[in-house]
Amino acid sequence: MVRKYLALMRLSWGLSLEYRAEGFIWMMTNLLNVIMLLVWLSISKAGPVNGFAQADFIAYYMIGLLVRQLTAAWTSWELSFAISEGRLSTHLLRPIHPIHQEIAINWSEKAMRLTILLPVVATVLLMTPGVRLNVTPPAFVAFVASVAGAWALYFLADYCVGILAFWTTQATAFTNILWGLKIALGGILAPIQMFPPALQAALDWLPFKYMLAFSSEIALGQLGDERVLFGLAVQWGWVAALWLLMRWLWKLGVRSYSAVGA
Amino acid sequence: MAQIEVDHLSKHYLVHEKEPGLIGSLRSFVARKYRTVKAVEDVSFSIDAGEMVGFLGPNGAGKTTTLKVLSGLLYPTSGRVSVLGFTPHKRQNEYLKQFTLVMGQKQQLMWDLPPLETFLVNRAIYEVPKADFEAILKELDDLLELGPLLKKQVRKLSLGERMKCELAAALLHRPKVLFLDEPTIGLDVTMQARIREFVAEYNRRHGATVILTSHYMADVTALCDRIIVIDKGHVLYDGNFRALIERIAPYKVLKVQLDHPPATALLAQFGEVVAVDGPTAVLHVPRAQAAETAARLLAQVEVDDINFEEPAVEDIIRQVFAGRVDGLLAEAKVAESSHSTPNAM
Amino acid sequence: MMRYARLFGLFLKASFLVELEYRANFAARAVVSLFWAGVTLTGAGVFYSHAETIGGWTFNEALVIIGLFTFMSGFIQTFLQPNVQRIIDMIRLGTLDFVLTKPVNSQFMASLRHAQVFSMVDMLLGAVIVIWACMRLGYAPPVLSLAQFALMLLMAVLIVYSIWMVIATLAFWLVKVNNMAELFTSVYDTGRFPVTTFDGLIRLVLTFVIPIAFITTFPAQSVLGRLDTETVLMAVAMGGGMFGFSSLFWRYAVRSYSSASS
Numbered sequence: 001m002v003r004k005y006l007a008l009m010r011l012s013w014g015l016s017l018e019y020r021a022e023g024f025i026w027m028m029t030n031l032l033n034v035i036m037l038l039v040w041l042s043i044s045k046a047g048p049v050n051g052f053a054q055a056d057f058i059a060y061y062m063i064g065l066l067v068r069q070l071t072a073a074w075t076s077w078e079l080s081f082a083i084s085e086g087r088l089s090t091h092l093l094r095p096i097h098p099i100h101q102e103i104a105i106n107w108s109e110k111a112m113r114l115t116i117l118l119p120v121v122a123t124v125l126l127m128t129p130g131v132r133l134n135v136t137p138p139a140f141v142a143f144v145a146s147v148a149g150a151w152a153l154y155f156l157a158d159y160c161v162g163i164l165a166f167w168t169t170q171a172t173a174f175t176n177i178l179w180g181l182k183i184a185l186g187g188i189l190a191p192i193q194m195f196p197p198a199l200q201a202a203l204d205w206l207p208f209k210y211m212l213a214f215s216s217e218i219a220l221g222q223l224g225d226e227r228v229l230f231g232l233a234v235q236w237g238w239v240a241a242l243w244l245l246m247r248w249l250w251k252l253g254v255r256s257y258s259a260v261g262a
Numbered sequence: 263m264a265q266i267e268v269d270h271l272s273k274h275y276l277v278h279e280k281e282p283g284l285i286g287s288l289r290s291f292v293a294r295k296y297r298t299v300k301a302v303e304d305v306s307f308s309i310d311a312g313e314m315v316g317f318l319g320p321n322g323a324g325k326t327t328t329l330k331v332l333s334g335l336l337y338p339t340s341g342r343v344s345v346l347g348f349t350p351h352k353r354q355n356e357y358l359k360q361f362t363l364v365m366g367q368k369q370q371l372m373w374d375l376p377p378l379e380t381f382l383v384n385r386a387i388y389e390v391p392k393a394d395f396e397a398i399l400k401e402l403d404d405l406l407e408l409g410p411l412l413k414k415q416v417r418k419l420s421l422g423e424r425m426k427c428e429l430a431a432a433l434l435h436r437p438k439v440l441f442l443d444e445p446t447i448g449l450d451v452t453m454q455a456r457i458r459e460f461v462a463e464y465n466r467r468h469g470a471t472v473i474l475t476s477h478y479m480a481d482v483t484a485l486c487d488r489i490i491v492i493d494k495g496h497v498l499y500d501g502n503f504r505a506l507i508e509r510i511a512p513y514k515v516l517k518v519q520l521d522h523p524p525a526t527a528l529l530a531q532f533g534e535v536v537a538v539d540g541p542t543a544v545l546h547v548p549r550a551q552a553a554e555t556a557a558r559l560l561a562q563v564e565v566d567d568i569n570f571e572e573p574a575v576e577d578i579i580r581q582v583f584a585g586r587v588d589g590l591l592a593e594a595k596v597a598e599s600s601h602s603t604p605n606a607m
Numbered sequence: 608m609m610r611y612a613r614l615f616g617l618f619l620k621a622s623f624l625v626e627l628e629y630r631a632n633f634a635a636r637a638v639v640s641l642f643w644a645g646v647t648l649t650g651a652g653v654f655y656s657h658a659e660t661i662g663g664w665t666f667n668e669a670l671v672i673i674g675l676f677t678f679m680s681g682f683i684q685t686f687l688q689p690n691v692q693r694i695i696d697m698i699r700l701g702t703l704d705f706v707l708t709k710p711v712n713s714q715f716m717a718s719l720r721h722a723q724v725f726s727m728v729d730m731l732l733g734a735v736i737v738i739w740a741c742m743r744l745g746y747a748p749p750v751l752s753l754a755q756f757a758l759m760l761l762m763a764v765l766i767v768y769s770i771w772m773v774i775a776t777l778a779f780w781l782v783k784v785n786n787m788a789e790l791f792t793s794v795y796d797t798g799r800f801p802v803t804t805f806d807g808l809i810r811l812v813l814t815f816v817i818p819i820a821f822i823t824t825f826p827a828q829s830v831l832g833r834l835d836t837e838t839v840l841m842a843v844a845m846g847g848g849m850f851g852f853s854s855l856f857w858r859y860a861v862r863s864y865s866s867a868s869s
Contacts, residue, residue: 031793042804043658050657173635177642184646190653335704337866351865355710363708370705374625386617387709389610
């Protein structure tokens with residue numbers, strides 16, 4: 001299995017190097033984080049907003065950028081095109097679930113992006129006075145666990161949306177909405193603390209903030225141990241639920257796909 | 263005066279080379295290597311109005327590049343090109359309205375709409391008056407039997423049906439010159455024949471000049487008296503097709519079926535023995551002596567069956583490409599002047 | 608001129624017929640549009656719950672900008688995106704040859720051939736938001752402002768068109784221009800906010816380098832009757848200049864395509 005992954009990853013590394021400057025441009029498409037940061041900096045010029053000083057916004061959005069890059073997934077596009085164009089059949093013939101190839105591609109792209117992004121984020125964080133980060137070992141472990149959970153959560157959600165292409169030609173619209181929910185409620189548009197309290201309470205139980213903001217909050221040391229453990233439990237609960245949902249949808253989808261004889 | 267004139271045309275371009283593997287990718291990421299490709303090198307020919315000319319040559323020989331230069335898509339690196347008195351690469355509208363380009367591997371029809379919609383757009387683009395448009399469409403409909411196809415979405419048409427509609431879309435402005443690049447590619451034999459008949463008929467009716475490239479020898483043999491053989495950017499032969507066959511293959515193929523394996527020495531008296539397989543033998547016999555040789559053979563040897571065949575065109579062309587025919591270019595002129603001997607085959 | 612207008616009408620008709628083939632697109636488009644308008648408005652609500660003004664604009668005034676942003680997004684998705692995508696595909700597949708051998712201006716034919724008619728939903732939605740904002744402000748723009756606004760809108764359209772055309776034209780040399788388009792879309796996101804939200808260098812870039820300010824902020828100022836003549840003149844120069852440049856660039860690209868390929 002490991003070897004299969006390495007082979008698959010090597011392949012897509014070659015692909016991303018083929019087109020120069022592309023990696024850089026992909027990074028830039030995460031400008032939204034920077035834009036929102038600038039907007040919040042403009043709002044917080046007069047003084048801290050809900051406990052966020054300017055340095056906190058910078059730290060929040062920089063860590064957010066990192067988390068977003070680490071957890072990005074775009075498989076549903078590929079999957080829904082493969083399904084609607086009938087290309088999936090070749091994948092189904094292989095003795096490996098197509099999701100593994102997608103995971104390999106996803107990871108190798110990440111490797112590429114991280115090598116560019118990590119130095120940038122580190123430099124900004126070091127150069128900004130007043131940045132407060134929680135760098136204790138337990139916090140670090142929790143951060144890594146939450147990032148892994150965030151990746152699995154969004155990847156699976158995205159994959160489920162892609163599977164919808166078995167039944168609808170409009171799967172990309174759902175992809176778009178899922179992505180929008182992550183932007184709006186996951187902590188990119190605004191840190192969760194900026195929302196009205198009722199919405200914040202609801203978001204504790206919904207999956208969206210665990211796709212992104214949760215990890216940033218851990219890194220910034222904004223959460224007590226109890227909140228961290230609670231969050232991780234909810235997050236991985238969602239991961240498990242989505243995993244089951246994915247398996248179930250996939251089974252149904254492949255059945256209806258074969259039935260049509262595509 | 264010739265309608266199409268190509269004078270010492272050359273077309274070179276640069277390609278970027280990539281080495282395989284990760285290291286190769288990285289290396290070409292940093293510094294790219296380029297190589298000059300001479301797609302067409304010093305090509306000259308001229309074509310009269312109403313002629314049908316076949317371009318023959320392997321993949322990458324320069325056929326399509328030449329067609330693209332003629333249609334004004336590519337600028338010549340050097341040399342002079344003139345079609346209908348225009349310089350193609352200036353792409354004047356007056357010129358663009360007088361020729362058409364059909365590419366068998368590419369389509370201009372709108373995928374999701376019936377062909378008729380593309381036709382209407384083309385009518386507006388080429389400014390074809392309504393009455394003319396209807397008359398032309400009617401004629402194309404008769405010739406190609408478009409009928410029900412016109413109202414079906416392109417994506418629902420078969421490859422052959424789509425090609426018919428592609429041709430129709432390309433001919434709505436009644437072009438004087440047709441550039442057909444592999445128009446029958448991927449089609450089944452029947453459909454190939456249909457398209458071929460159509461092109462021949464169209465040429466007969468409207469006197470349009472046709473340049474055709476094709477992988478299928480049958481397209482060229484059926485349509486073109488004249489061929490231009492291109493390989494590696496050079497013209498190897500330009501002239502009458504039948505004259506070429508006689509020059510390269512001045513023999514007929516004689517197949518003899520005996521009741522026992524023959525002695526090669528015995529058969530050698532009658533012609534060049536090319537193959538012996540059990541009781542069957544294949545001989546090349548000089549064209550002029552074919553009948554006489556057959557008679558002699560029948561008289562001297564016990565033969566079960568005997569028949570003559572023409573040499574396969576594919577083999578002949580392969581010989582041209584293999585460079586087996588020396589001085590062909592020089593002889594082309596001779597062939598040109600002697601191509602009036604009809605039906606030597 | 609008349610001929611081109613007629614051709615454009617024919618293109619629109621054909622595109623509309625294509626869209627009707629995929630009726631489900633319409634519902635999906637409408638849902639996605641409403642969703643994003645909702646996200647943008649909610650976002651604005653969250654920002655303004657922490658500040659009276661952002662970049663000197665009150666909530667109701669900022670609504671005008673949001674409306675224009677939505678309108679121009681709709682315009683981009685209706686007219687620019689589908690054509691740019693097709694230009695990229697045509698260059699890759701070689702079917703651009705069909706465009707170049709037609710006796711019409713090749714840029715016109717390549718850039719206006721298709722329209723995603725259903726995306727006009729966003730244009731409509733944007734217009735509604737602008738009108739709604741004016742009503743909330745209790746403001747009826749005088750005729751002169753409206754005339755100026757029409758001019759500014761035309762210039763905004765020219766600017767956006769030119770930027771997209773330049774991106775599409777780059778496809779003659781670069782393999783994956785889609786990322787450039789993606790990058791522009793990211794920068795365009797700043798258009799949700801008044802350009803005055805951003806400081807110093809960034810504001811300068813958004814005004815003169817990637818002139819997003821001319822696409823949303825300045826036309827919005829124009830509706831509100833607060834635009835000075837210099838900016839109007841600048842917009843005219845910018846629109847004309849960029850359109851001229853995009854045409855020259857296209858011509859240059861087609862020339863070099865003709866001399867550098869086979």
